[in-house]
Amino acid sequence: MNKTNMAVTIRIDEAFCKRCGFCIEFCNANVYEADKDGLPLVKDPEKCTNCRLCELRCPDFAVSVEVVDNE
């Protein structure tokens, strides 16, 4: 994160995710990794830049990026 006093929480809703792989493939910061079934795992949340493209590019409304203010 570019702002040190902020952190993000990324949630993947497994019930709605169809394993298309878009969030994993197109994340510029390599935050995600696929498990053996193709489900996205949030591997490196600290690398997240909060661009939220994964949220917008998820066809199944299954990704949510929440900013947590640690101040």
Next chain:
Amino acid sequence: MAVNLGYKEYFKSDALPLMWCAGCGNGIILRAITEALSDLHIPPHQVVISTGIGCWGKADDYMKTHAFHGSHGRALAFGTGIKLGNPDLHVIALMGDGDALAIGGNHFIHAARRNIDITAIISNNFNYGMTGGQYSPTTPLSSSTTTSPAGVAEPGFDVCALSETCGANYVARTTAYHVTQLKRFITAALLKQGFSMVEVINTCPTHFGRRNIPGDTVSMMKYLKDITVSKAGYEKLDEADKEKYLVTGELVNRERPDYLSVYREMNPGGPETDRGEGH
């Protein structure tokens, strides 16, 4: 004070999971529409989603706005009636390429010519998704489909050029990959008075992708990136290369008077006085 729910004010989260295939971009377009409506603070009860038939035509199922799910190809015809009946409403017509340009082709050209204040959002996945991947008026020349296994022998429409020629006030093309641009163009289209059309080049991994693009859902999405180029990039291409790409960007943005403004000027007494000669 009401809480700002963002896209959730427009989207039926309790209807998840979406009915579309894995890797279908329809949900991405739907998200962009709901985000744009939220940014513009248009109350859900002032929005009508008008749809026809097809995979994209199911989108209204997921909206908390008003919805009119009509018959195949007629989203703009019903939408026109809705707009004329209550001009305060924002009418958004969601159509697939087959819906808008094959069976609904005539409604499309005349809605644009009339310049009725409707926002048309076309999901162009290059085929009839819902009925099994038959070729449509936008299937690119030589692509394989279930009804053209050896390749389709006719070129597809340039949907944006068609819209421009017919008279639309706002015409833009983007893809399901270019999500920020998608939201921006939908926002501009919603604000535009007159007919606006956003063509969204979309994925169909199940049909078009399976037959034409080796790989998986991610390959299909990368294909959208590969076949498109920005307006600036397009200008720099050699003439021979130009036909290999689809241009993305705002292609028309003009202020031709929309149908209702012209009608009102001619009928200052309102629709009541417009009963033909002799009243």
